Amino acid sequence: MDASILTIQPTSPEPIYRQIVEQLRRLIAGGQLTPGEKLPSVREVAGFHAVNPMTVSRAYGLAESEGLLERQRGKGMVVATGQGISRSENERMQLLEPHLHETARQARELELPADEVVRRLQQLLGE
Amino acid sequence: MDASILTIQPTSPEPIYRQIVEQLRRLIAGGQLTPGEKLPSVREVAGFHAVNPMTVSRAYGLAESEGLLERQRGKGMVVATGQGISRSENERMQLLEPHLHETARQARELELPADEVVRRLQQLLGE
């Protein structure tokens, strides 16, 4: 598995290890990472993105304790069986809910017409 | 002015002072806070939301250096003249852009159909 599946923004205020965990959560729920699939090794990710191996390890560890990943001693990390298999669209949508609520809140504070906001999002999703 | 215009989530990883600044930015751009309008005092906000006065002061200070607020020594903070007056819808939309991009990214990672996401946002905006 290529280390390029993960996107890391070192400048973001969002800590790197959390960026990784949340991305894994979505990629697995969305089926782009399937149960049993092998993840890029800690050192591979660390080298590719120029971050500390322990930072990646921390992310993997959290993902494991969350049930997203399974550890295979001596081999590597693997997407947990039982994850992602039959995630209904509804379940996946719930992972987006908090973000959408925040979007709505900000739009209201900006007094932006709903139509405009919706249209812009639609445009972005079409790319 | 009531301290309740501001919403603060103490549990959020987003630091409090930044929550305040960004909210001010939107409330002013959206016209819910108008130029010359007096803001709730540092101690008022701090008391109401049970945070440290210096945290609020820091937010106000940043907002001032950003040109959002003006300081009237001994009196208080006021929405800067020249702010918000004729913020075009386009300008306001740009304040939402980064958030919308992130929404699109997450939706793609979740492999959610654009229609569903758009529909849900529309629903949230209608409330």
Place this chain on the structure above:
DNA sequence: CCAAGTGTATTGTTGTATTGATACACATGG
């Protein structure tokens, strides 16, 4: 078997961010 590959525990250091407590300078209204 053993070299090379996994993840990880450990310890320490660095830089930064966030919050807090206190004291201060200023302006206003009675």
Place this chain on the structure above:
DNA sequence: CCATGTGTATCAATACAACAATACACTTGG
């Protein structure tokens, strides 16, 4: 004039994130 209201400078205390350098336990392929 002075009590009371502004905002804030200053210093300290934490907490957090990331990095660095090791060392370890494990598995696999040659």
